[in-house]
Amino acid sequence: MNSYDGDETGGERTFAALPPAAGRGFAQTWWGRAWLDALEGTALDSGQLKAGRRLARAGAVGAVSVRPGRITAVVQDRDRTAHRADVLLQELSAEQWDRFLAMAVERAGHVAALLDREMPTHLVEDAGSAGIELLPGLGDLEPECDCGAWDHCGHTAALCYQLARLLDQDPFVLLLMRGRGENALLEALRTRGDASAGQPARDVEGVDAAEAYAAGDILPSLPGAPALPAEPGVPPSLGTEEGPPEGIDPSALEFLAARTAVRAQRLLAEALREAPRTRAGEPETTVSRDAVRLAAGEPSRAVTDRLAEGSGRGREGLAVAVRAWRHGGAAALAVLDEEWTVRGEGLARARAALESAWDEDERPVLRARANRWTVVDAPVQLRLSRDGRWWPYRKERGRWVPAGGPAQDPATALASAERTRAE
Known part of the structure; x- marks a missing residue:
């Protein structure tokens, strides 16, 4: 019960x-x-x-x-x-x-649903057909x-x-x-x-076995997709008259439930699209990345402190990671965290993109290290992601921070870094 x-x-x-x-x-x-x-x-x-x-x-x-x-x-x-x-x-x-009982005896699923504390719509519909509201x-x-x-x-x-x-x-x-x-x-x-059960069995007209087998792969059409809820569901309140067990933070649980509802609605929206967004190449979720995702939901100060500690980033590092997340989710976070060496064909394409992005007299002087190109004598930087996109960065208080979303053209990405710097 x-x-x-x-x-x-x-x-x-x-x-x-x-x-x-x-x-x-x-x-x-x-x-x-x-x-x-x-x-x-x-x-x-x-x-x-x-x-x-x-x-x-x-x-x-x-x-x-x-x-x-x-x-x-x-x-x-x-x-x-x-x-x-x-x-x-x-x-x-x-x-x-009397009519309700006769209907329910013939449909054992109705009784099973009630015992599971459910009231299926077909029970109410069948009762309505029998004249019972x-x-x-x-x-x-x-x-x-x-x-x-x-x-x-x-x-x-x-x-x-x-x-x-x-x-x-x-x-x-x-x-x-x-x-x-x-x-x-x-x-x-x-x-x-x-x-x-005590009544004699009624004669039931049989079906030819060959006909039944031949029709075995004829299935009814699937029902239509459900409508997308207008907004995420509201999790229940965890407030009780008694205090929470030791080690349990109700506010943190309520925040986690609320963010889960938001994520569930987003995933459902993607599933209902005619052409769902591909996730190929998206970085694998880790505890540290999931902590950043949750922090982007603007939790309370206490929850933010726990996320900063649990992710190993500290408060300032978590704030920078949240900025990256808001520019591009897990892909942007990977660009923030990973430094990798560009080699072979990828390096040739990157150099070609940098050469063609500006006229020769306007091309900035760039100093390259791994997948990062820093403008000499300026606090702006380009970072190349593994999928070939360029991400703008700028330096604030001695730390490189994301300055915008990705671009296929390095000049466009660098312009967004310089623009946010000017702002």
């Missing part, structure tokens, strides 16, 4: 008060979102919805009692005034439950509160937002509101399954 599971007595379950929900959404699943859509699409006063969200985020909703047709909780105002809030949802009739629609959530409000008030809205968190973790909560608790529902399904 998950941490949100409550005590169950007969046809009622009680869930302990949940901790504050600062920094996270109330519904992470599609069925939890559908529950909130029924609330938000019906409430006439958006101000009451905002008040309810504030109360739920602050942890003002007490223990939640769930029973057929009703949920109840005590909700405290900001001034600590307590109100009893109830939200009613119509139970399914005996005949509707499991999820509430607009106007189905009826509020009652001792504050005297005739529509959804902040207290009943807070209760609905809190229940969305419970539904995320256990869809059986919704089925209990519709009239059947988990134990009763599973027992009814078992009884029906046993009865079905």
